[in-house]
Amino acid sequence: MSSGTTLKGQPLDKAALESMLRRRMFYTPSFEIYGGVSGLYDYGPPGCALQANIIDTWRKHFVLEEDMLEVDCSVLTPHDVLKTSGHVDKFADWMCKDPKNGEILRADHFVEDVLEARLKGDKEARGQKVEEKEDDPKKKKKKAKSEAVKLDDAVVKQYEEILAQIDNYDGEQLGELIKKYDLRNPATGVQPSPPVAFNLMFQTSIGPSSNLPGYLRPETAQGQFLNFAKLLEFNTGQMPFASASIGKSYRNEISPRAGLLRVREFLMAEIEHFVDPEGHKKHARFHEVENIELAFLDRHTQLSGSTAVKKQTIGQAVKEGLVDNETLGYFLARIHLFLKKIGIDQTKIRFRQHMANEMAHYACDCWDAELLTSGGWVECVGCADRSAYDLSVHAKKTGAPLVVRAQLDEPRVFEEWEIQIEKKKFGPYYKKDGKTVEAAILATSQQERGKLAKELEETGKVVIEVPGVGDGKVEVSKDLLAINWVKRTEHTREYTPNVIEPSFGIGRILYSLIEHNYWTRGTEGGDEARGVLSFPPAIAPTKVLIVPLSNNKDFTPIVHKLSQKLRSAGVSSRVDDSSASIGKRYSRNDELGTPFGVTVDFQTIKDGTLTLRERDSTKQVRAEENKIIEAIKDLVDGKKTWQDIESELPLFEGQEVEVAVR
């Protein structure tokens, strides 16, 4: 539980921040004039530019830096693919219904809310200070209200332990908690019904005849897996390699809340790094990051009911086995560096390991990069080891060879059961099921083959289990199939790669970034109402605001020329020639997070000089146009800091330009 702090460490006034974001159109509820739809948001111009800059940095930091193969795959996905991947059966949240008012509740959130309210009531009863969370007044009825009721110390401990592992309960366990602690919906005072699974995928139908059911993808990963063989070929067969994808995914959240943090349509950036599982997943560039220190919260700590983090270098963490292997460790460190680069507060990042029940059905290990916001710790990047799960299930279902053939240094000689299929007869005999039956036969283990060989010899036929064909059992006679004990020499090794998947929720990162960079001039003795977003220049939606002193016609050509020069220098700028005072215009600009401002005044007409203002310090320098443009370019490219510029160009103490803020 946290109510958040600003960039300068002051308590964060979330209502003030949200009102500012709304006023400046960072984002806005979609379809608002139609009453809105919860969990859907539109990005306005500054939000859209911020998002584009985060994506641009992501692409450079990951895709270009490591020659990843970027792909753009379909969002519409047929049922079969997501059935095989496990999403149709397992991609669900637990949902309860209030029997009195019909309200639908997400079970884990419901348990969390009620227990947190009771703990808060207990603190009140004990006379302790309680941090008041800012609630959206419209949603107040949904929130569990705290009453000042003191709890037994033992009960407090139980509640705290439950909350520390809230993500680890399945539906049945959540149902038991609801009964055991008599958790009631505050809106009606009754216990909700036992949790049932609700699949989170949006369903639709592809084509005119409605016979091809499909879903909107819940992740971009599947498209990358299905293209694995082509990508490997594109990469001239070389391993390891990574694919990457940036695109929208969809999850039909039961009860979206918390603004951009839990939405139904969201932009993801995902990497699938394919690696040979032999040799403990070493990474060639691990040494570049091994000394980077991260904050870890492992699963054992959470299961013991604690959320204390442990700080250590990623090198040490891999050595101690806290993080399973170098490749996983490499990406955790790279994720950290990316978040740092875009301006995330480094003291507000932790890496939390998933508990066993919490993990997605495809993962064998998973660490989330969580960012601290006013709503608590938020999962913003997942880094999962999906093992060979996805490639294996798709290969098994389709018969496509989603494998790597690697040259062996030493040939390997061994004996084994070999299957020979009489292709000429086999195909015509099983017709459309041929491929499936063949795949099922080839999927048998050595042990099974031994048994089948015996069966074939004794009875002249074998029975193979082939789900989906006939009654699931298929008979194969010996004129279609031979199984022999053979001696073989292998020069190549065939394996299914493992996948390490860093997966970024761009909207959550964007929102956290806003909170981490927000402060008000009040912090430094100025006007409390004047908000500032101190984005790094590379990430800021617009780099420069051009402000003519007044609407004097003589300023127009100067402003126009300056704007064109900045554009050809690759720097995005906006002109504000509205009639508002300069102070007001700069204030508007601080709220948009624009790092630099250039004022065109009467002096400019005389001698061509301009003032350049820095957002955070509000300090200004003055120089001729070319020098100012050069300074801006160096600042935006990160080649110079504002301190460098202050030492190079004469400071300007403008009387009319700025109302002093400190």
Next chain:
Amino acid sequence: MSSGTTLKGQPLDKAALESMLRRRMFYTPSFEIYGGVSGLYDYGPPGCALQANIIDTWRKHFVLEEDMLEVDCSVLTPHDVLKTSGHVDKFADWMCKDPKNGEILRADHFVEDVLEARLKGDKEARGQKVEEKEDDPKKKKKKAKSEAVKLDDAVVKQYEEILAQIDNYDGEQLGELIKKYDLRNPATGVQPSPPVAFNLMFQTSIGPSSNLPGYLRPETAQGQFLNFAKLLEFNTGQMPFASASIGKSYRNEISPRAGLLRVREFLMAEIEHFVDPEGHKKHARFHEVENIELAFLDRHTQLSGSTAVKKQTIGQAVKEGLVDNETLGYFLARIHLFLKKIGIDQTKIRFRQHMANEMAHYACDCWDAELLTSGGWVECVGCADRSAYDLSVHAKKTGAPLVVRAQLDEPRVFEEWEIQIEKKKFGPYYKKDGKTVEAAILATSQQERGKLAKELEETGKVVIEVPGVGDGKVEVSKDLLAINWVKRTEHTREYTPNVIEPSFGIGRILYSLIEHNYWTRGTEGGDEARGVLSFPPAIAPTKVLIVPLSNNKDFTPIVHKLSQKLRSAGVSSRVDDSSASIGKRYSRNDELGTPFGVTVDFQTIKDGTLTLRERDSTKQVRAEENKIIEAIKDLVDGKKTWQDIESELPLFEGQEVEVAVR
């Protein structure tokens, strides 16, 4: 009908091109290992990079150049929004069913195919040369096969006239054509059933309780319209302005065909330019483009059965009224410049005006930028005048003021009927319907108000038509409402802006761009099998291929350093250190459209010099590393041409580096 030509004017071998695009993974059918889903494609690494570069150029050419307000809105859209916009009722194609085999046919395509086949048969019977279209063998059964049957000259003329205006027929008319000319499905030999409307939107359901039906948006425009009031405020109330959006849209095509040209999920880039309808939609920057010559095919020409284009400057076309106004004309010219910039063949662009029946329900005029491909002319950019349609219908439905208030130069005095609503009583009386009833009252015309005033005076009440409330008629008594004849002075004018909408189908542009830039070395006396994609450097997926002569270990650090230097110069490169011959590696690269290649050889180890190869001429120069990097940067930024570089750096005639191609 066209079978297409290459960049060098030779006949285009479409099968060879498609095989190359597939081999190089520009794009690939989605879910191919599951058998694929028609109308869905994934972009592989070069396709994805090509798309990103087209988008990047688009953003600079339109959004940054004109300070457009870019937004990113939800794809999931609730039913009400698309009901109001007219898409639920009117966004449909005409679909026929074959009663014999159940095949579903898109009616206009069916008529087109059969008539084209008959015309082809006629040509054969007359002994004329027939261009053979390359067909996908898998789809052959669907294509109407031509038989050499001679037709009457009058019939030929009729067919040609029908084909010239095929987009202008509605379902009933298509049904009449099918009957009149006895058009039969070639697969079964029977006439299909009469056309019925099939809505093209993908439907889904939002939220856990299935009570909020929604669609995947068929265009990005609606999100921009719904945000109009906020965007206007963001733009500090100034008009005109444009919003823009880049994102996916969805259309459930009846029978997708022709690869990337007709797909179910596609990337769009749309601009909504909001303009005051008074003053005939002048544009402040029209003079910048007025001398640009475009090829026009207007609706009268098409209706007369011809497809002859007329070339003239956009200035002249607006003056003559061929193009309705400056704003529409400005965008047509800007579209042309954009297409030229990314490398579209200028001789393969025409602007075709929509015929009356063909226009979307929201448009009052529309010009398509069509590109000539091997499949004929393809609509790639639409430029519609949507008038005030969308803003008006949404304002009427929701009561939101999607209008502009402009200061009048001279106050305007006039008398009119004014409506006064007793808000205190009105709201509580109509409860939830209050807003809707009020909106209906306020939407009445002056003439209606006159009648209502009389009715109110005579009967003490009026009856208002309010669709969707009760039985559609609502009684309002005089204690809730007054209608008076008043004299008013207006200092401001309120108006609903008109919208000019340039709308880009990125996938279609991308495919056309590939065809327009494709040729083979055979054209110049080299190997016919060696394809080249001559993309402009700014658009090419990768700018530089780095090729070490062999896998000698000494090359590795040089390659690594070079690759890093290019990256920090902002130039994307790829290393090909596979064991293939240099000639083979460059050949692979020509197919990927990479404009430049750098070879690292033994000379490099000695003196640090590198060779730089240009894709189209295969000429090479040799110089030290820094000069080569500088040359590449100037070439990619468009500051220098290859001719410049050839004159500045010494030519290199490498013996081992390249197998001569001419």
